[in-house]
Amino acid sequence: MLTRIESLSNKYIKKLVSLKDKKGRLEHNAFIVEGERVAAQIPEDWPVESYLFSESREETSFEAYERRAPVYILSERAAARVSGLVTPPGVMAVCRMPLAAPALAFKSEPPLVLICDRISDPGNLGTLVRAADAAAGSVLMTRGCADMYSPKVLRAMSGSIFNVPIIAELTADEVISLCAKNNTPIAAAHPQGRVMPWDARLSAGCAIAIGSEAHGLSEGIARAAASFIKIPMPGRAESLNAAMAGSVLLYEAVRQRAPFKRAYDNRGSVPRL
């Protein structure tokens, strides 16, 4: 099915615009991903409500898309209204929000969980999910994190929302009991930490907790942590931002777990430096 929409007062356009806010996303149980690359990453079993193309993309063959969900061609004005970007992309997809079962976050063997504790900066939150995706980890988000379906977070995630098991809107207590139930100790990044990352046992199942730059870790999660990790900073900067700290500790976990399963082409891998 292919429908053309010109008018900004069209009912479906109004619904799409409402998805820019958390309230509208929750009401309609849907969110929008923008850009061809990200739209192409939507897994086959992920429910898509519709695809949106801007007029400029009319030459595209829509067949493959139409087989999956209704396709709408939006006037440039309508596309600009729906998009969260300054330059709206040619392709957007309206996706349903999945319900991830909490157990999913602890499924991998051993679990590698990233706890995002009140990460309110959208760029940092999205980047952390992207880092968890790279590390084959999962993510627990506490209340107080940015909304994971907001355009800015989705942009920083760069498609990782489709790859990473994410459980959001948790209280600190829920995070703690989930980790306890799944025998996964919490290793918290903490400025007062005394354990160097390489001395922390991240090769076993673990949940790496990152607090917000402004407020740090929730008291409960800090208390429940099995260890406080200090990211070494021999220079003068007093801290890293949340996304950098998370990236570094996830990398350290991957390093400790190497060789990991994904096959790399190792021909000629002799270090040349």
Add this chain to the structure above:
Amino acid sequence: MLTRIESLSNKYIKKLVSLKDKKGRLEHNAFIVEGERVAAQIPEDWPVESYLFSESREETSFEAYERRAPVYILSERAAARVSGLVTPPGVMAVCRMPLAAPALAFKSEPPLVLICDRISDPGNLGTLVRAADAAAGSVLMTRGCADMYSPKVLRAMSGSIFNVPIIAELTADEVISLCAKNNTPIAAAHPQGRVMPWDARLSAGCAIAIGSEAHGLSEGIARAAASFIKIPMPGRAESLNAAMAGSVLLYEAVRQRAPFKRAYDNRGSVPRL
């Protein structure tokens, strides 16, 4: 000296507003840092042209500031015009641009240099400098990087501009010859890399090269690299953003160089995880 400025047509306000653009910054050889925390980080030997306070900060004691440079009290409207932030901070400082001698970047023993190659995203560039600061490294920037004195880059740097030796506006050839002259091999982060970070010799002097997300490394720098490093990604994300990649490789260099000089409090540092 304490001067009060109300009018937006005041000549000094006009100069300050011109510092929002690269052209104005170069013309006046000055840039503005915003916020009390960053202003407090300006080293004693760094030339400050003036301090700017908004009216709301009139209760502040300006004596310490006045000893160093002229102090201006700006009306809220004037402060809002000068600031690059939505909510202008109470304190700004107009700083001179220093001329860093290229040799400074290779001064540490052994050198740890971060090459930012055409990093055009201001947030990524600033974050990379902050990561270099944390790692006690220096930074070489090629032409094509965002302007390091722009408000967005300065914000992401969070004061690190005052700590890190930065040589900017270099051509790829200049980067290569600087590294060669200082016997510092280039280790480039590269999607086609085959050397794992922990197999690269980052404990010896090295220059870690990070290219832009959009364009990758300059051809010349890629050709000059002694090794291509692959950041391991056992998950599904295809890449990390430039800031994350840089943070991870700088951390790996710090790890390989540990124990480093800065003293940590090691009492009770037995890993508890």
